[in-house]
Amino acid sequence: MQVKIWSDVRCPFCYIGKKKLEAALEKFPQRDEVEIIWKSFQLDPSLKTDASSSTLEYFVKTKGVSEEQARQMFSGAANMAKEAGINLNIEKGILANSFMAHRLIQLAKTKDLGNEIEEVLFKAHFEEAKNIDDIEVLVQLAESIGMETEEVRDTLKSDAFAYEVKQDEMEARNIGVRGVPFFVFEDKYAISGAQPTEAFLQTLEKVWEERNPELKISEGDSCSTDGTCD
Secondary structure: OEEEEEEOOOOHHHHHHHHHHHHHHHOOOOHHHOEEEEEEOOOOOOOOOEEEEEHHHHHHHHHOOOHHHHHHHHHHHHHHHHHOOOOOOOOOOEEOOOHHHHHHHHHHHOOOOHHHHHHHHHHHHHOOOOOOOOHHHHHHHHHHOOOOHHHHHHHHHOOOOHHHHHHHHHHHHHOOOOOOOEEEEOOOEEEEOOOOHHHHHHHHHHHHHHHOOOOOOOOOOOEOOOOOEO
């Protein structure tokens, strides 16, 4: 079973949604049969990285709200994240464009490390206030999951995997994705947003049942393998 996930590492609800899906998979007996495919989606491609500015400062400036109002908005996501086991710290997050991080994700996917790179990128951005648009930060994160240092650095210094990022975003537009996270199960069912764990589990079960329908047996007269006929 394939589950495609359109996500941006700058999106707190994408991080929360990842944890909700993982919690559902823990309860799903056929979890080893599920293939997770991460898809790139930039919420703000034009965003300029500013390592001296925090997400809170940017939010206040662009949304025209006070710091107190902004913190109140962030607190809802933080409480939701806490329930999912995440220590979310949106306020102190460094303002960073995510395009380079998405190219790293595309490279990691070629090595079956998509889930691993997503996790460390989310954690770096939302819990550790690291700059996810800094090559050396990304190299260190890649190293932490076993990726080869020079390959990662060379990739990020080039325009490699830019095409793959854009292709994912085009695919998202073609199927009507307007926001992330967006989960597509077997190209048939979709979940938009960081919904409750139970919603993910129910969808997994529904898709699995449709792919593997249980054989309905109507009993009648027959002969068994031991030669008994009745």
